[in-house]
Amino acid sequence: MGPLGFLAARSLLRNPVRTALVLLGLSVTGALLLDMTMLSRGLEASLGGVLGRLGFAVRVVPRGTLPFSSSAEIPDGERLAAEIAARPEVAAAVPVVAANLYVRRGGARFPSFALGVPGGGTGAYAVLEGRDLPAAAAGAGPAPGSPPADPPIVINRNMARLDGVRVGDVVVLSAAPEPFVVRYAAPRAFRVVGIADFYFDLATQRSVALATVDLRRLQGLPRGAASLILVRVTAPARTGDLARWIQARDPRVDALSIQGFLDRAAAQLTYFRQFSLILGTISIAVSFLLITAIVTLSLGERLGEIAMLRAVGFTRARIASLVLLEGLVLGAASLPGAFALGLLISRNLDAILRSAPSVPENVHFFTLTTAAALRTVALVLGTGTLGAVYPATIAARLGVAATLHAEVLS
Amino acid sequence: MRARAGLALAALLAAAIAGAVAAARTGAAPPRVAPAGPLPEVFLSDRTAARLGIREGDTLELAASPAGPWHLVRIARVYRPVLYPTDVALRGLDVRLHLPDLQALLREGDQVDSIVVRLRDPARADEMVARLNAVALGFRAYTSADLARRNSSTFEVISRFHRAISVVAILASSVFLAAIMTLRGEELRRQVGVMRLIGISRRSVAAAVLLIATGVALLGSAVGIGLGYALSAAINVYYRRAFDTTILFSQVTPALLGLVAALSVALGIAAGAATAWRLLHRPPLDQIGR
Structure with missing residues (x-):
């Protein structure tokens, strides 16, 4: 390998401008390949990362849906959650209710996503400022004899940033948007006790978390049903068994592990996977052509050198290996540029796609995972080597005497 | 109403x-x-x-x-x-x-x-929307144009994404063309040296190199357009079958063809000019290896 490496490096360094141009070209196509590899599973990886951080191994949803994707609810969801929580491998089962409410503060009124939780400390959101809802908020009321206090709510950062709502402020929540309708929709004042990250908020979405009992009262609905049950387990290895038990227990629900959730969501993301497949294939084809063209043309300039090497004892296989090594080295040398450029481009492309409506703030389309990086490295190196196959074949078949004779004449 | x-x-x-x-x-x-x-x-x-x-x-x-x-x-x-x-x-x-x-x-x-x-008079849509929204009941009225704008925002984002990707593709093809022209220029080195030694002007030599570069670019763009048509047809066949629809997913328009050809020629001329400059920068004897 020593002499081959020396010769390959020497031939590549012989014309630095050409080699630099080839590396630049390979870096651009490699960058595109990296971006497409990141895009193909990026959204799933990003979503999986956020879901994993939340710590809920199983999500129980109305059958055939994804969390909060429709207004469908699990009948007797709270009772089902209690049964799930009684399982030995379950640390907590949190029934969550989702609804759209209207928040009024001063003269301003804005729609908001509302999350009804049994109490604070569920992990459905992360408190950033102030405090959480009381742990025993569900069913809690003011002490006998004391004036009724405003129930607590936690708001998201968008409401704090865009509407100027602060911890300690009082806002009015209602199930209906306009004053005329509000009169019949039992609006109620709430005190903001905390500001939280709700994980999957859209760019300008306002969200609030409040006790389920308060949310149901605003909606004028009885308690019992749930939009979603979040399940935290003590034994992650038994997640599959638990999901199967839940589905057997109630056929009206789907119990989704994180992977099951991602698989179901992935069915709606075929565009990105197919787009990345097409563009990734094109970038590989361009890299292949670039390497084949450059190595073949550069080989034409040093046929005499190749013939000399053959004359001094290099076998056809070693000559072919030398040319293949050049392709491999070109691919390897382009990797740092490909990764640097790819990451830079991906940030801009990600920003473009994330400006689309209905894209949660914590989710990214382009995610650099170990698998994506390894796949890109393997594809670039493989393409570099394959791109050199044709010139390697020419070099290996070279007639020594005829080539040397032609060199002397030229 | x-x-x-x-x-x-x-x-x-x-x-x-x-x-x-x-x-x-x-x-x-x-x-x-x-x-x-x-x-x-x-x-x-x-x-x-x-x-x-x-x-x-x-x-x-x-x-x-x-x-x-x-x-x-x-x-x-x-x-x-x-x-x-x-x-x-x-x-x-x-x-x-x-x-x-x-x-x-x-x-x-x-x-x-x-x-x-x-509406009997669609031109009064804005006025009607304003009147409906002034009622202040639990609804919000939009004109069809407003709704189209709101609903097409995702497609506008996808369109911007495609444009950004095409910029990267143009960058890659520019470098590809520059690399090919550099190699071609090195192959032409001796010929250019001889041409200059026998009295052909720098301008004529530069014009010849530019012509070659433009020819390569045009030929490449012609092949590329052919590939583009084939890929576009394949995309339409695949996605129409996949989604069971007659919607056109990919379209090669005359404006797109014009843009591709113009870009190719511009890139070819730029690559040719750079190659010509490199070739003419060296003395003729040096170019023929003396």
Whole structure:
């Protein structure tokens, strides 16, 4: 390998401008390949990362849906959650209710996503400022004899940033948007006790978390049903068994592990996977052509050198290996540029796609995972080597005497 | 003003119904609501009918949630809907009901998700929207143009994404062309040296190199356009079959062809100019290796 490496490096360094141009070209196509590899599973990886951080191994949803994707609810969801929580491998089962409410503060009124939780400390959101809802908020009321206090709510950062709502402020929540309708929709004042990250908020979405009992009262609905049950387990290895038990227990629900959730969501993301497949294939084809063209043309300039090497004892296989090594080295040398450029481009492309409506703030389309990086490295190196196959074949078949004779004449 | 709540509105909750339909086939037998008179009639899209394996005249049970209650309906027609680009990737089942039937199914009374208003004078749409919004009841009115703008924002983002990707592709092809022209220039080195030694002017040599570069670029763009047509056709065939639609997914337009050709020529001239400059920068004797 020593002499081959020396010769390959020497031939590549012989014309630095050409080699630099080839590396630049390979870096651009490699960058595109990296971006497409990141895009193909990026959204799933990003979503999986956020879901994993939340710590809920199983999500129980109305059958055939994804969390909060429709207004469908699990009948007797709270009772089902209690049964799930009684399982030995379950640390907590949190029934969550989702609804759209209207928040009024001063003269301003804005729609908001509302999350009804049994109490604070569920992990459905992360408190950033102030405090959480009381742990025993569900069913809690003011002490006998004391004036009724405003129930607590936690708001998201968008409401704090865009509407100027602060911890300690009082806002009015209602199930209906306009004053005329509000009169019949039992609006109620709430005190903001905390500001939280709700994980999957859209760019300008306002969200609030409040006790389920308060949310149901605003909606004028009885308690019992749930939009979603979040399940935290003590034994992650038994997640599959638990999901199967839940589905057997109630056929009206789907119990989704994180992977099951991602698989179901992935069915709606075929565009990105197919787009990345097409563009990734094109970038590989361009890299292949670039390497084949450059190595073949550069080989034409040093046929005499190749013939000399053959004359001094290099076998056809070693000559072919030398040319293949050049392709491999070109691919390897382009990797740092490909990764640097790819990451830079991906940030801009990600920003473009994330400006689309209905894209949660914590989710990214382009995610650099170990698998994506390894796949890109393997594809670039493989393409570099394959791109050199044709010139390697020419070099290996070279007639020594005829080539040397032609060199002397030229 | 003549307001009409169209039957199409009923389809807005089809996803929930679709989930319920799926549940009915595998779940425990839920309560069923017996019809008082003739069965309500529904329309099914051909895709939905194919997935469920049912046809016109068959009956179907619908519910607003997997828990029921289930309502028996009759399939009056299987039709092929006109799919909008926003709908094409949706894989849910699609059932259309008469509005009163859906309202009865949902048990939410006289409630609709939207009302489509046809005006006698469409030019007064903005005025009408302003008047409706001034009523301050629990709704918000939009003109069709406003709605189109709001609904097309995702496509505008995708379009911007495609444009950004095309910039990267142009960058890659520019470097490719520059590399090829550099190699070509080195091959021409001796010929250029000889041409200059026999008295051919720098301008003529530069023009020859530029001509070669432009020719390579034009030939490349011609091949590229051919490949583009083939790829576009393949994309349309694949996605039309995948989504069972006649929507055009990829289109090669005259404006696009003009842009590609112009870019190719510009890039070819730039690469040729750089190569010519490098070639003419060296003394002729040096170029022929003396």
